Amino acid sequence: MDRGGPRRAHAAAASEGDREEERVVSYKNVRSPLRKAGLAAGVAMLMMAQAGPAIAAPEPVGSVQKAMEEVAKAPGVVGAIGGAYVDGESVGVGSGGSRLLGGEGGRIPADARFRIASQTKQMVATVVLKLVEEGRFGVDDKLGDLLPVVVEKDLVERADEVTVRQMLRHTSGIPDWYSQPNPDGSEGEEPAFDVFDFTTHYQPLDLVKWSRDRPRTGEPGEKWSYSNTNYTLLGMIIERATGHDLTAELHARLFGPLGMTKTYLPVKPPEGIEGPHGHGYYPDATGTLRDVDRFNASIAGAAGGVVSTTHDVSAFQRAFNQGRLLPPELQRVLTDRLPAGPQSLGGTRNVCGDDLYIMGGTAPGMIAMTFYSADGRRQLSMSVTLSSKDNSGAGQAMGRAMETIFCPSS
Numbered sequence: 001m002d003r004g005g006p007r008r009a010h011a012a013a014a015s016e017g018d019r020e021e022e023r024v025v026s027y028k029n030v031r032s033p034l035r036k037a038g039l040a041a042g043v044a045m046l047m048m049a050q051a052g053p054a055i056a057a058p059e060p061v062g063s064v065q066k067a068m069e070e071v072a073k074a075p076g077v078v079g080a081i082g083g084a085y086v087d088g089e090s091v092g093v094g095s096g097g098s099r100l101l102g103g104e105g106g107r108i109p110a111d112a113r114f115r116i117a118s119q120t121k122q123m124v125a126t127v128v129l130k131l132v133e134e135g136r137f138g139v140d141d142k143l144g145d146l147l148p149v150v151v152e153k154d155l156v157e158r159a160d161e162v163t164v165r166q167m168l169r170h171t172s173g174i175p176d177w178y179s180q181p182n183p184d185g186s187e188g189e190e191p192a193f194d195v196f197d198f199t200t201h202y203q204p205l206d207l208v209k210w211s212r213d214r215p216r217t218g219e220p221g222e223k224w225s226y227s228n229t230n231y232t233l234l235g236m237i238i239e240r241a242t243g244h245d246l247t248a249e250l251h252a253r254l255f256g257p258l259g260m261t262k263t264y265l266p267v268k269p270p271e272g273i274e275g276p277h278g279h280g281y282y283p284d285a286t287g288t289l290r291d292v293d294r295f296n297a298s299i300a301g302a303a304g305g306v307v308s309t310t311h312d313v314s315a316f317q318r319a320f321n322q323g324r325l326l327p328p329e330l331q332r333v334l335t336d337r338l339p340a341g342p343q344s345l346g347g348t349r350n351v352c353g354d355d356l357y358i359m360g361g362t363a364p365g366m367i368a369m370t371f372y373s374a375d376g377r378r379q380l381s382m383s384v385t386l387s388s389k390d391n392s393g394a395g396q397a398m399g400r401a402m403e404t405i406f407c408p409s410s
Helices: 005-017 064-071 117-133 148-152 164-168 204-211 228-242 246-255 297-304 310-321 328-335 392-406
Strands: 077-086 089-097 281-283 289-291 349-351 354-363 366-373 378-386
Touching: 064 077, 064 089, 064 378, 064 392, 077 310, 077 392, 117 164, 117 228, 117 246, 117 297, 117 310, 117 328, 117 354, 117 366, 148 204, 164 228, 164 328, 204 228, 204 297, 228 246, 228 297, 281 378, 297 354, 310 366, 310 378, 349 392, 354 392, 366 392, 378 392
Parallel strands: none
Antiparallel strands: 077 089, 077 378, 281 289, 349 354, 354 366, 366 378
16 A cells, blocks of 8 residues: 655646646536436536635625525425525525425424535545545545445446545546446446335445446546546445544544534445425335435445535535635646536626636535635525436526525626
């Protein structure tokens, strides 16, 4: 195992980043990736722009409550909550729709917990890079060295070539375990597992096995291709390197120090969301909507399992973008230019003189998004529960809410 330490890893990170093509994300382009009800929708998290110079004081903030009421009117939305923050202070929270299907259960509390889905990946990536900073391993260390079990059991093709950097940046070529492939071998939209199995306790290696017989998406380091398998493996690397479970490492390194007191990672089914919260629904094989509030925690894990609040997600995003979690050379492993991703994910959105970026994720029955300014001054975190597989209307409504909140005079 290569223990070259932070200095070696840092230099390699900077040189690779200089050669790659920049990708950032606009809210107007969330329709295509958010259409799939899966953990794979959080593609924006490793495509963030570098923080720029400080901006002028933000324009007055619009009503978050009214914006959430509008989001709740979108097709397929059961309930919506949101919280906006400027310079670390709350400037409005809101709730629209209802906790349960058909207007039942009252409103979702605006400070309720929700699944953040693939936004989890940025948190896991941050912990990985903190371990690199400590010299536990380097970003160019090989998967096969860090997790010998995947070689011994032949679970990942070319594991002796795939690096930590490539898994962090979705350039490993390792296929995704999440979706059931189409008959022609292309990526499908249906989950490869039983969405309504709330009790089977899967191990991370079980998920990795699901991807083994699928074709690689490219040569190691060749191109960007989103894969939840990358982060399932990174979660295992964290646990092997530290001797602690992922839940404990996330709490010790992020949730505790940042005051994210309502955030946690459930891993054992049927563990769910603590406290009153919104329930999402998903159609079964007969088309009947079923409550998927108890989505299997052991499936989501490092790829998308964190439960949080608008306050806590915003606190993490603010700290990350202000450079308080990683040294610059390691943060650039996540924020430097990436090989081109899907063409539907190009551009930024200028809102009242500031570019806002997006991090998002979905799972059956829900979408979560955080809009933020690259300088860490502004965040808008939202969660929407659904009653439809098609979440594109909800995603677009969340984008419109961002504009009405952060640019009310437009």
